[in-house]
Amino acid sequence: MESKKITLPGEFPMTSIEKVQGFWEENPLWSGETNFEEGSEEFFLEHRKVYYEDCFGGSFDLRFLPPPRKNGQSIKILDLGCGIGFWTTELAMLGYSKIHASDLTNKALAITSKRLELFNVKAELSLQNAENTSFEDNLFDHVNCQGVIHHTPDTNGAIKEISRILKEDGTASISVYYKNFFLRFWPIIQPLGWILYFLGAKLRGRGRDHIFKQTDAAEIVRLYDGKSNPIGKSYTRKSFISMLSPYFHVEETYLHFFPARSLPFKIPKFIHRLLDKHFGFMLYASLRKKCAE
Numbered sequence: 303m304e305s306k307k308i309t310l311p312g313e314f315p316m317t318s319i320e321k322v323q324g325f326w327e328e329n330p331l332w333s334g335e336t337n338f339e340e341g342s343e344e345f346f347l348e349h350r351k352v353y354y355e356d357c358f359g360g361s362f363d364l365r366f367l368p369p370p371r372k373n374g375q376s377i378k379i380l381d382l383g384c385g386i387g388f389w390t391t392e393l394a395m396l397g398y399s400k401i402h403a404s405d406l407t408n409k410a411l412a413i414t415s416k417r418l419e420l421f422n423v424k425a426e427l428s429l430q431n432a433e434n435t436s437f438e439d440n441l442f443d444h445v446n447c448q449g450v451i452h453h454t455p456d457t458n459g460a461i462k463e464i465s466r467i468l469k470e471d472g473t474a475s476i477s478v479y480y481k482n483f484f485l486r487f488w489p490i491i492q493p494l495g496w497i498l499y500f501l502g503a504k505l506r507g508r509g510r511d512h513i514f515k516q517t518d519a520a521e522i523v524r525l526y527d528g529k530s531n532p533i534g535k536s537y538t539r540k541s542f543i544s545m546l547s548p549y550f551h552v553e554e555t556y557l558h559f560f561p562a563r564s565l566p567f568k569i570p571k572f573i574h575r576l577l578d579k580h581f582g583f584m585l586y587a588s589l590r591k592k593c594a595e
Contacts, residue, residue: 317455319406319431321532326453327407329528331385334507341416346386353388357559359578360571365556365588366475367396368444376400377443381425382432382464383450387414393446394423402442404430432460437467445474449584452478452535453527458545465549468591474550479523479536480557480585486538488519502566513564542585550589557582 330340331349338344354362371377376399381390384403387410394401403425405411411427418425430436432447433456445468451460457478464474484491495503499514509529516522524534537545543552560577562569569577 317533319433319455322453322455323406325528325530325532327409329508329530330407330409330413334528335505336507341413343420346391346417346420349386349388352563356561356563357584359558359560359575362392363556363558365554365586366446366448367393368398368446368475369473369588371443378402378441380404380437380442380445380467382430382435382445382447383453384414384427385410385449387417389446389448390414390425391417391421391423394418394425395421401425402428404428404435406431433463434459435463435467439466440469440472441467443469443472445472445476447474447476448586449477449479451476452537453531453533455533457535461545461549465591470591470593472591474589474591475586476546476589477584477586478542479526479534480542480583481519481536481538482557482581482583484581485519485522485536485583488522489517492517498566503564505561505564536583537585539585542587546587546589548592550587550591552587553590554588556586557584558586559584 332345333340336345336348338348354360368377368379378400379393379398379402381393381401381403384390384405387403390401390403403414404427408429411429415427432450432454445464447464451457454460464476468474495514503514504511505513505526508527510525513522513525516525523536524531527534539555543555546552557580558578559582560574561583562574
């Protein structure tokens with residue numbers, strides 16, 4: 303008799319990388335959330351504004367950036383899972399010159415290329431699977447990987463791969479969806495979601511209008527990136543650090559991203575900043591690769 307994989311409570315069912323690739327080829331970031339033409343200057347400017355105001359609570363956190371190197375030497379950076387090029391372009395505009403951007407989809411790379419061209423900056427681009435890249439060992443000084451590994455079937459494999467392609471004592475900034483207060487206690491506070499929904503709360507586009515009506519917190523996480531998104535996972539701080547610790551020294555963790563744009567009313571900026579800092583839905587880790595013994 304053919305054996306069948308049993309899914310344990312809290313474990314996300316395995317989804318093939320081909321399904322993940324297919325979804326993101328058809329649904330690149332920010333598509334379906336804007337009225338502007340995909341790849342236009344207005345498209346990118348709106349996306350950048352939302353990132354700063356909604357994802358970062360109004361200001362860019364310098365902890366995202368690679369730590370300074372001795373003697374001010376230039377560093378080789380990989381933006382792994384670059385999406386539509388926000389991080390790649392921002393890093394390039396900040397003066398980092400040796401940037402390589404990669405993504406699982408050709409669509410993302412095409413949009414990133416257009417973004418780089420419009421902002422008059424450069425980066426090398428390549429098609430890569432974060433679980434198994436074609437890069438040689440010890441190649442990069444720093445890896446930037448934001449909101450990527452929670453969408454891949456083998457998250458642990460992606461973390462190991464990031465360690466492999468980093469130089470000895472290299473650094474990384476990695477983020478995942480965070481199982482914050484709202485997600486942990488959603489079964490209790492879910493009636494609040496219904497109230498917000500009937501007041502008009504929703505995430506625009508990508509089939510997410512009913513996200514506040516969901517009863518399952520794991521489904522909220524998956525649905526955030528689109529109705530057909532095959533996989534989306536969230537982690538506690540403890541579980542995230544546990545995954546990272548075999549390969550990295552975890553120097554700092556912090557939160558960002560409270561999607562105020564989904565609410566049916568505007569909230570004061572200082573309240574948004576407090577929610578972003580203490581109840582963010584993204585958990586960031588500043589890391590340094592463990593040297594081989």
